[in-house]
Amino acid sequence: xxxxxxxxxxxxxxxxxxxxxxxxxxxxxxxxxxxxxxxxxxxxxxxxxxxxxxxxxxxxxxxxxxxxxxxxxxxxxxxxxxxxxxxxxxxxxxxxxxxxxxxxxxxxxxxxxxxxxxxxxxxxxxxxxxxxxxxxxxxxxxxxxxxxxxxxxxxxxxxxxxxxxxxxxxxxxxxxxxxxxxxxxxxxxxxxxxxxxxxxxxxxxxxxxxxxxxxxxxxxxxxxxxxxxxxxxxxxxxxxxxxxxxxxxxxxxxxxxxxxxxxxxxxxxxxxxxxxxxxxxxxxxxxxxxxxxxxxxxxxxxxxxxxxxxxxxxxxxxxxxxxxxxxxxxxxxxxxxxxxxxxxxxxxxxxxxxxxxxxxxxxxxxxxxxxxxxxxxxxxxxxxxxxxxxxxxxxxxxxxxxxxxxxxxxxxxxxxxxxxxxxxxxxxxxxxxxxxxxxxxxxxxxxxxxxxxxxxxxxxxxxxxxxxxxxxxxxxxxxxxxxxxxxxxxxxxxxxxxxxxxxxxxxxxxxxxxxxxxxxxxxxxxxxxxxxxxxxxxxxxxxxxxxxxxxxxxxxxxxxxxxxxxxxxxxxxxxxxxxxxxxxxxxxxxxxxxxxxxxxxxxxxxxxxxxxxxxxxxxxxxxxxxxxxxxxxxxxxxxxxxxxxxxxxxxxxxxxxxxxxxxxxxxxxxxxxxxxxxxxxxxxxxxxxxxxxxxxxxxxxxxxxxxxxxxxxxxxxxxxxxxxxxxxxxxxxxxxxxxxxxxxxxxxxxxxxxxxxxxxxxxxxxxxxxxxxxxxxxxxxxxxxxxxxxxxxxxxxxxxxxxxxxxxxxxxxxxxxxxxxxxxxxxxxxxxxxxxxxxxxxxxxxxxxxxxxxxxxxxxxxx
Numbered sequence: 013x014x015x016x017x018x019x020x021x022x023x024x025x026x027x028x029x030x031x032x033x034x035x036x037x038x039x040x041x042x043x044x045x046x047x048x049x050x051x052x053x054x055x056x057x058x059x060x061x062x063x064x065x066x067x068x069x070x071x072x073x074x075x076x077x078x079x080x081x082x083x084x085x086x087x088x089x090x091x092x093x094x095x096x097x098x099x100x101x102x103x104x105x106x107x108x109x110x111x112x113x114x115x116x117x118x119x120x121x122x123x124x125x126x127x128x129x130x131x132x133x134x135x136x137x138x139x140x141x142x143x144x145x146x147x148x149x150x151x152x153x154x155x156x157x158x159x160x161x162x163x164x165x166x167x168x169x170x171x172x173x174x175x176x177x178x179x180x181x182x183x184x185x186x187x188x189x190x191x192x193x194x195x196x197x198x199x200x201x202x203x204x205x206x207x208x209x210x211x212x213x214x215x216x217x218x219x220x221x222x223x224x225x226x227x228x229x230x231x232x233x234x235x236x237x238x239x240x241x242x243x244x245x246x247x248x249x250x251x252x253x254x255x256x257x258x259x260x261x262x263x264x265x266x267x268x269x270x271x272x273x274x275x276x277x278x279x280x281x282x283x284x285x286x287x288x289x290x291x292x293x294x295x296x297x298x299x300x301x302x303x304x305x306x307x308x309x310x311x312x313x314x315x316x317x318x319x320x321x322x323x324x325x326x327x328x329x330x331x332x333x334x335x336x337x338x339x340x341x342x343x344x345x346x347x348x349x350x351x352x353x354x355x356x357x358x359x360x361x362x363x364x365x366x367x368x369x370x371x372x373x374x375x376x377x378x379x380x381x382x383x384x385x386x387x388x389x390x391x392x393x394x395x396x397x398x399x400x401x402x403x404x405x406x407x408x409x410x411x412x413x414x415x416x417x418x419x420x421x422x423x424x425x426x427x428x429x430x431x432x433x434x435x436x437x438x439x440x441x442x443x444x445x446x447x448x449x450x451x452x453x454x455x456x457x458x459x460x461x462x463x464x465x466x467x468x469x470x471x472x473x474x475x476x477x478x479x480x481x482x483x484x485x486x487x488x489x490x491x492x493x494x495x496x497x498x499x500x501x502x503x504x505x506x507x508x509x510x511x512x513x514x515x516x517x518x519x520x521x522x523x524x525x526x527x528x529x530x531x532x533x534x535x536x537x538x539x540x541x542x543x544x545x546x547x548x549x550x551x552x553x554x555x556x557x558x559x560x561x562x563x564x565x566x567x568x569x570x571x572x573x574x575x576x577x578x579x580x581x582x583x584x585x586x587x588x589x590x591x592x593x594x595x596x597x598x599x600x601x602x603x604x605x606x607x608x609x610x611x612x613x614x615x616x617x618x619x620x621x622x623x624x625x626x627x628x629x630x631x632x633x634x635x636x637x638x639x640x641x642x643x644x645x646x647x648x649x650x651x652x653x654x655x656x657x658x659x660x661x662x663x664x665x666x667x668x669x670x671x672x673x674x675x676x677x678x679x680x681x682x683x684x685x686x687x688x689x690x691x692x693x694x695x696x697x698x699x700x701x702x703x704x705x706x707x708x709x710x711x712x713x714x715x716x717x718x719x720x721x722x723x724x725x726x727x728x729x730x731x732x733x734x735x736x737x738x739x740x741x742x743x744x745x746x747x748x749x750x751x752x753x754x755x756x757x758x759x760x761x762x763x764x765x766x767x768x769x770x771x772x773x774x775x776x777x778x779x780x781x782x783x784x785x786x787x788x789x790x791x792x793x794x795x796x797x798x799x800x801x802x803x804x805x806x807x808x809x810x811x812x813x814x815x816x817x818x819x820x821x822x823x824x825x826x827x828x829x830x831x832x833x834x835x836x837x838x839x840x841x842x843x844x845x846x847x848x849x850x851x852x853x854x855x856x857x858x859x860x861x862x863x864x865x866x867x868x869x870x871x872x873x874x875x
Contacts, residue, residue: 078204079282085160086144087167088198089174090278091134092154092271094127096187097211130185131157134195136177139170147204152211152274156202171197196243196275200296201282209300213247213270215240215277216301218262219294222284226292230261235287239280239296240265244272264301273300337500340458344504347457348432348536349511386606387419390597394424394573397595401532403565404592405585406573410599411783412765413657416575417541419599430508430536432456432501432570436557437542440550445490448553452494456501491552498560506569508536528568537571538564544578551584558588565589579762579769601784602654608645610656614663615641637669644672652676653784683789691719691766692793692803713760715748717810720803722767726781727790734758734769734776742807745814801870808867812860815853822850 082088131146135157145158161170174195182192217236219228231239233249240246250264267273277298286293313320346352397406408416425431434455442448453461509528514520519527528535540557547554561572566589574581585594602610649672652658658679665675721742725732737743743754751757758779761767765782781787793799826846829839 080202085163089157089195090198091195092275093193095150095153097153133183196279198279199283200280211270211274212300213267213273214301214303215265215273216299218260218297220260220297222293222295228294229290240276243276340500341504343459344457344501348430348508391423398571406595408575408597412577413655414599415656416599433539435541437545440546449493458497494556505536535570539573541575543574543576558584562588604649607654607659608649610659611663641666641672648672648676651788655783658785680788683785684792714757715746715751717742717807718757723790727794731778731780747813798874801867805867808860808864812857815856818853819850822846
C-alpha cells in the first residue's frame with residue numbers, strides 16, 4: 013500500500029489516479045521532491061508569456077544531464093499524440109529550434125496541421141497558467157510543456173481541468189483521427205535522452221534507492237497497478253522472480269497501447285514514493301523494453317525434429333513435383349517434337365522446297381542408297397513393326413561400324429515426327445553421380461536439373477542424421493534420380509502421343525490407353541543407342557533404362573528401338589520383358605558387290621564439286637582417276653571386307669588421291685598395328701568393349717597367348733569350330749592369373765571385338781575375325797617373323813608351364829602313394845598311369861624347349 017492511499021480515488025475513464033499528488037503533497041507524505049532550478053541557459057523575462065531554448069541546450073539540461081528542472085510554483089505537462097510514431101525513427105536526428113516553435117505559436121496564421129497549434133488549443137484560456145518552455149519529443153510523439161501557476165491553486169486541480177476539457181472537446185491530430193491528444197502532469201523527473209531507443213508497449217520499472225544509504229523497497233503488483241493504471245489499459249504486470257539475483261529489482265508493466273506506455277514513462281520516470289510498512293523511499297526508473305513474444309509453434313518445431321524433418325522433406329518433394337515437374341515435362345516434350353528447331357518450321361520447309369534446285373548441299377542424299385538397297389528387307393521389317401501394336405522391343409544388333417544408327421535414323425525414322433534418341437555412351441561415361449545425372453537429363457531434354465544440389469543435400473542429410481538420429485531424406489541416390497528423370501520423360505512422351513487427338517474423332521470416346529493401343533502410328537519412337545556400352549561398370553543404369561523401356565511398350569506410350577553391339581543384350585532385356593519375344597534385326601557386313609557400289613557412290617562428285625569444275629577448279633578426284641579406282645576396287649575390295657566404317661575410311665583415302673591398293677594396304681597395316689598394341693603387346697585391357705579402341709582398362713578376361721592362338725589359327729583358315737577352341741591347351745589349361753574359363757575368355761575377346769561368334773539356334777558354332785579387315789591383318793601379323801616368333805615363344809612357354817603343372821600333380825600323387833605302409837596291388841595300375849603321364853609331359857617339355865630354342869635364334873637374328 014502507498015502512504016496516503018485515501019488521497020487516491022477512481023476516475024470515470026482512467027481508473028484510479030493520483031489527483032492530489034502535488035509537490036506539496038509529496039512533502040506531506042514524506043516523498044522526495046526533485047530539486048528546482050531556473051530555466052535552462054536563460055534568465056526569466058516575466059513580461060513574455062512564451063519563451064524557450066534551443067534543442068541542444070533545453071533538451072539536455074543545463075548540466076547536460078538530460079533532466080528538466082522546475083522552479084517553485086512551476087510544473088511540467090506532457091502532451092501526447094502530437095507527432096506520428098511511425099516517422100519517429102526518421103525524424104529522430106532532426107535538429108529542432110524551440111524558439112521558432114514559439115514564434116509560430118504566437119502567429120495568428122497557425123494551421124491545424126501544426127503541432128504547436130494543437131498544444132495551444134489544448135490549453136484553454138480559463139486556466140490560470142503561463143507557459144514558460146516547450147520541449148518537443150519526436151521519438152515519443154509528444155512534447156513537454158513547462159508552466160507556472162498561482163501559489164493558491166493546487167497543481168492537481170489544473171491537471172483535472174485540462175483532462176476534463178480534453179474529454180469534453182477532444183482534439184484529434186490529422187495523422188490519427190481515431191485518438192485524441194492526452195495531457196498529464198509530470199510527477200517524476202523526466203529524462204530527455206536522445207538515444208536511439210524507440211518506444212515499446214512494455215515498461216521496465218526498476219526500484220532504485222532514493223538515497224544512497226537506504227535500500228529500496230520492491231513494490232507489489234497492486235501498487236504498480238495503482239500508479240500506472242491512470243495512464244491507460246494495462247495488459248499484464250510481471251514481477252521479478254523471488255530467487256533472481258539481478259540488481260536493481262524490477263518489474264514489467266505491459267500496456268495495451270504504445271502511446272499509453274509513452275505517457276506513463278514520461279510522467280513517472282524518477283517518481284519517489286514510500287510504501288506502507290517500509291522505512292526507505294523508492295525511486296522508479298522506467299525504460300522501454302522489447303517484449304519477447306512466445307513462439308509456441310517454433311518451439312514445438314525445434315523440439316520435435318523427428319516429426320518435423322520428414323514432414324518438411326515431404327513438403328519440399330511435393331513442392332518440387334507441383335512446380336518443376338510440369339516445366340520439365342514441357343521441355344522434354346519440345347525436345348522430342350523438336351518444336352524449337354528451325355529446320356522443322358513450316359517456313360524452312362517451304363523455302364527448302366522452293367530453293368532445292370538452287371542451293372548446293374555438301375552432302376548429297378545418294379551416299380547410302382547402295383547400303384539401304386542392300387538392307388531393304390531389314391528396313392521394311394522395322395517399318396512394319398512400328399505400324400503394328402506389338403508390345404515388345406526392336407533390337408538392332410550388329411558389330412561396331414555396321415551402320416545400325418544410319419539405318420534407323422536416316423532411313424527408318426527419317427520422316428517420323430517425334431523421335432527421342434537416348435545415347436547411353438555419354439551417360440555411363442559421366443564423371444560422378446552429378447555428371448551422370450546431367451548427361452542423362454541432356455539426352456532426354458530434362459531441365460531444369462539441379463545436379464549440384466545432390467552433394468549439398470547429402471551433407472545436410474548426414475549432419476541431421478548425426479544430430480537427431482533420423483535420416484531427413486533430403487538427398488536422393490543416383491538410382492532414385494535416374495528413375496525420376498525417366499518417369500518424367502515417360503509422362504511427356506504420353507502427352508506427345510495424345511497431342512493429335514481431337515474431340516470430334518470417331519474414337520474420341522476411347523480412353524487414353526485404348527486410343528494409344530488402337531493407333532500405334534501416333535506413338536513416338538525412343539531410340540536407345542550404344543546400349544550396354546561398358547555394361548559391366550554401369551549395370552544399374554542399364555537396368556533402369558530397360559525397366560523404363562519395358563514400361564513404355566507395355567503401356568503403349570512409345571515404340572522402343574535398341575541399338576547395340578553387345579552380344580549379351582538378351583540377358584538385361586529378357587529380365588525387363590520376360591514374357592515377350594524381341595523383334596531382332598541383325599546387321600552383317602556388306603557383300604563385295606554392295607561394298608563396291610557404296611564406295612563408288614562416295615566417289616561421285618556432289619553439286620559443289622561440279623560447280624568448282626565448271627569454274628575451272630579441279631575437284632579432289634578427277635573422272636579419269638575415278639574410273640581407274642573402280643577397276644582396282646575389284647582386286648582389293650575382298651581384302652577390306654564389307655564393314656561400313658572401313659569402307660568410309662577407304663572412300664576418304666581415295667578422295668585425297670590414294671590408289672585403292674595403297675589405301676587398302678594402309679588400312680590393313682593400321683589394323684594389324686592396332687591388334688598388336690591392344691591384344692599382343694599392349695597393357696592390361698579388361699573384359700570390356702573398349703579394349704579394341706583403347707578405352708577402359710583393368711584385369712584381363714583373356715590372356716595374350718589365347719589371343720595369339722586365335723589370330724594364328726584364323727590366319728590359316730577363315731573360321732574355327734567353337735568346341736575345338738575350347739578343347740585346345742591354350743584355352744583349357746591357361747596359367748594366366750587374369751584369364752577365366754575357356755568360355756569366359758572367348759566371350760571377353762568377342763566383346764573386345766577381336767573375334768565374332770556365329771550361333772545356330774542359340775548354340776555357338778564358329779569363330780571368325782571380329783571385322784573382315786582383321787582377317788587380312790591376322791595374315792599380316794603371322795607373316796611377320798619377329799611377331800610370330802615372339803608370340804609362339806610365349807605360347808610354348810605357357811604350354812611348358814601346363815606340362816610342369818601336370819608333372820607336379822603326378823609327382824605329388826606318387827608321393828602320397830609311396831607313403832602308404834604296405835603297397836597294395838590295387839595301386840599298381842594307378843602308379844603306371846601316373847608314370848606314363850609324367851613321361852609324356854616330360855617329352856612334351858623337351859619338344860617345346862627345342863622349338864623355343866629355334867624361336868629364340870630367330871629373335872636374336874631378326875631385326
